[in-house]
Amino acid sequence: MTQEHYDIAVIGAGMAGASLAAECAPNARVLLLEAEERPGYHTTGRSAAFWEECYGGPAIVPLTLASGAYLRDGGFLKLRGAMTIGRSADAGLIDAFVNRFSDTGATIERIGAVAMRARLPDLLPEWTEGVWQPHCSDIDVAALHQHYLALAARAGTRPRCRARIARIERNAERWAIADERGRSWQASAIVNAAGAWADDVARMAGARALGIQPLRRTVAQVETDPPTDSAAPLVLDINGRFYFKPESGRLWLSPHDETPSPAVDAAPEEMAVAEAIERYQQTVDAKVTRVERRWAGLRSFSPDRAPVYGWDPTVDGFFWFAGQGGFGIQTAPAAARLASQLLLDAPRDAMTAPLDAGLYRPGRFA
Numbered sequence: 001m002t003q004e005h006y007d008i009a010v011i012g013a014g015m016a017g018a019s020l021a022a023e024c025a026p027n028a029r030v031l032l033l034e035a036e037e038r039p040g041y042h043t044t045g046r047s048a049a050f051w052e053e054c055y056g057g058p059a060i061v062p063l064t065l066a067s068g069a070y071l072r073d074g075g076f077l078k079l080r081g082a083m084t085i086g087r088s089a090d091a092g093l094i095d096a097f098v099n100r101f102s103d104t105g106a107t108i109e110r111i112g113a114v115a116m117r118a119r120l121p122d123l124l125p126e127w128t129e130g131v132w133q134p135h136c137s138d139i140d141v142a143a144l145h146q147h148y149l150a151l152a153a154r155a156g157t158r159p160r161c162r163a164r165i166a167r168i169e170r171n172a173e174r175w176a177i178a179d180e181r182g183r184s185w186q187a188s189a190i191v192n193a194a195g196a197w198a199d200d201v202a203r204m205a206g207a208r209a210l211g212i213q214p215l216r217r218t219v220a221q222v223e224t225d226p227p228t229d230s231a232a233p234l235v236l237d238i239n240g241r242f243y244f245k246p247e248s249g250r251l252w253l254s255p256h257d258e259t260p261s262p263a264v265d266a267a268p269e270e271m272a273v274a275e276a277i278e279r280y281q282q283t284v285d286a287k288v289t290r291v292e293r294r295w296a297g298l299r300s301f302s303p304d305r306a307p308v309y310g311w312d313p314t315v316d317g318f319f320w321f322a323g324q325g326g327f328g329i330q331t332a333p334a335a336a337r338l339a340s341q342l343l344l345d346a347p348r349d350a351m352t353a354p355l356d357a358g359l360y361r362p363g364r365f366a
Helices: 015-027 061-073 088-101 113-119 141-154 195-204 270-281 332-344
Strands: 004-011 030-033 077-079 082-087 109-111 127-133 137-139 165-171 174-179 184-192 213-225 234-237 243-247 250-254 287-301 308-311 318-322
Touching (some): 004 015, 004 174, 015 318, 030 184, 061 077, 061 332, 082 113, 113 127, 184 195, 184 332, 195 318, 213 270
Parallel strands (some): 004 030, 004 184, 184 318
Antiparallel strands (some): 077 137, 109 127, 165 174, 174 184, 243 250
16 A cells, blocks of 8 residues: 655644644645644643743743734734732842843833732732733634644645554655554654654654653633632733733633643642642732632743754754743744744745744754
């Protein structure tokens, strides 16, 4: 039986794989493989995503800013604003935050207690130091993911689901890929967009694992008394101990946990939810009256916490598109566009011209 041959096989159909497939499919024959029953089951489907200009650090800001126009023009963003807060003892941390991002192009403003309470009236008195990010927005993650899947489908690429990879072999200038159900394909290049499983896929292909570490993040949807104001900003702790934001008449609340995990179907832990509730109630004059649902997802980071885009330095035809942490949704347009240009040896365009691909190359870990 003749195997199907593709120019590019993308492993993983979450936001990373779907966006890159959509960018490549008009100019290449692309195979999109997904291990689960449906695309986006893991991290993409569990994101409390927001577009926040400083999220991920200065190395990520260029990707975030470059993605903004695409997300706004596509109707995927809803303006909310974000406030990073601290107590008086945290004033130095707040100042350092402002200084760290002052030359990145992010729009940030140092604010004090009066301006903080104007945006969040229930804030307890001890929270006096803040940073305001006026452009922070909610992202419609499901709509963005479906947008990319639809673009890929329009160019002839639809995800092959329940295609958990069992074997990857290099034969001459082609890859042979087989899944656990016995299906097989050939491709000239493989893209590793497997998220938490990225290092596992690399090992199967004979590439060196880069140390992509999955970290569990817990989120709970809760009811509060008084009810949450739907216009309230995203609120983040300068010490990284919580964040919360309104969502659909409820509050989404996280302890901002980063618990190392194997690559699994992540489940929330009761202790993490309890910590989130306690920290929220130490921040605002409100009580959590009911936990409606809780979930966890894996955010996968490289050793330096910057994403990994580019050809493997030692294995021909193996391309990394991984390590996108918690910022993979908000940077998806620019990241996918840049990666597609690296994959297809295509010129930069207006979106990617400001980006330094060298910051993200896999070879930096060699």
